[in-house]
Amino acid sequence: MLNDVLRMTLVQFVDRVRSFAPNVLAMLAVLLVGVLAAGAVRVALSFALPRLGVDRFAERSGLGDVARRAGLTRRPSRTIALATAWVVLAIFVLLAVAALDVQVAVDLVTRAFAWLPHLLVAFALLLAGGLVAGFVRRSVLIAAVNAGLPTARLLSSGAHAALLVLFSAMALEEVGLGQRVVLTAFAISFGGVVLALALAFGLAGKEVARDSLERLLRRRGPEDEDGLKHL
């Protein structure tokens, strides 16, 4: 009796392994193809992107600066090549998991593919945020220096930080990470910063505030104007 049960169990196990083995082999094959494909993509992009002027464009547009601030010290073309290779590999890993044809794995893959667009949008938001914040920082800095405002660096850094926080909050909301928490935290911190700045400027920096207002008002006054005609 016991022998029959053990034999049946063993047969069923062997049958299951036999029926499942092609899936495992398929998974391994997909993984192998994925590794090769990711490697090929990385090599191809590392070769092509610098020749297409991607590094030059990144430096001109400020993307290089954004990447360095984020701790990415590689050349932008190599970073893009590496990131693309990892994305390709991740897609093949998901396909490999799907090849197992297990319900849990299929569900996982389905959810992962449904989440992927949100992830890409969040990544694009972070990238755009870095670019916009860098551009605005430089613009505010130049305008403030040209206007002779002594707080030029403070103003430009403030604008930069505010935009980075705003875009980060949008990105986190996009991927669905603590939507309410992020939104509330952003509103509280942003409002807090503004209130703190207003208080600091009005109380601790009242002399600076008065001086700045006087300078601003004096800009329109006749006694501080140049009579120069520049053209």
Place this chain on the structure above:
Amino acid sequence: MSVPLDPAVGERVRELGTADLLVGIPSYNNARTIAHVVRAVAAGLAKHFPDRKAVIVNSDGGSRDGTPQVVASTEIGSPQTILARHPLGPVHKILTPYHGVPGKGSALRTIFAIAERLGARACAVVDSDLRSITPAWIELLLGPIVEHGFDYVAPLYLRHKYDGTITNSIVYPLTRSLYGREVRQPIGGEFGFSGRLAAHYLSRPVWESDVARFGVDVWMTTTALADGFRVCESFLGAKIHDPKDPSADLTAMLVQVVAAVFDLMETYHERWAAVEKAEAVPLFGFPHGVGLEPVSVNVARMVGIFDQGVRDLRELWEAALEPHVLADVTALAGAGESAFRFPDPLWVRVVHDFAIAYRRRALPRDQLLRSLVPLYLGRTAAFVLATAASGAAEVEAAIGALADEFVRQTPDLRARWPARAGSKEA
């Protein structure tokens, strides 16, 4: 492509058929001053060119203060009080709105188009806010074309030693060193041009670009020089115009003018790469001295902005200036108002470095040129300090010395000029 004209204007042009001379007056909200300008132009045409058929064209940018109505109602038919000879025919008027991108360039394009359709031999343009224009200006602007065959007449004004600092420190010396002709005021506002040159201007593919909005004056001068037209100058005396808003934005002005000059450097690179020396152009009129209003200059403020630029804009200037130039600029900061200096060779190097950075798109172009403002103010402050006790002749000599320094450094600019836009390689 032909320039679209208002149907009524097209009809008026067909009625007139042809004209020998045309004077254009671009305007926008100049009701206060334009009547004087129209009367001076009409008197000048009647007095100096009585046997020529002449047309005055007012190209208006949609004024809301009744400028076209003022032009229409200004009496120009009987200026006999100042005439030695009576004109054979009346001076005609055309009032036209202009189409296209809002700006002086579009206003001038319409004037060129009317000149071309009327077959005008000689044309002039004068600003509508002038208070110092006299009938003699019309002879000085049109005469060299009608009687001596020139194609372009640039104005030469008598100005205060601190007036026109962008012209004196950038536009004049750069234009002279690049195109090899000495036109003292390339951004005049008033100028004369032949019908041939008007047709050439119309044929250039620039009328949807920034030239249509601003920078058309320097574009016209440079195009005439670079494309080999015969250029001369006429001395017009002092230029006094309606006071503008004193807080008009210097940054926007500098960016517009310098962008126009740098764009032209790209367009005409092959021409200026072949120029070896600069020579004077013929001068018409009789240069004389006149009293000029004093100019107040706040040097401390300019030096302060320069010092702050050195402190705060370093990261931007690093993208534009060569390291040793940046080091030299940095060394100027902190000297204080009285000891502040900005040597000619260093200023020339700064302008050339910015031109190259503009060419290779080292930064977004607007930001690049805006970051030039503290350097320009530093240079202007140093110029004011260095010439505080100088008379007009000494100041002119100092500007000439700067222009010579531009010429001296042009070979280096040529050697470093990037072969392709956006590229570092020469």
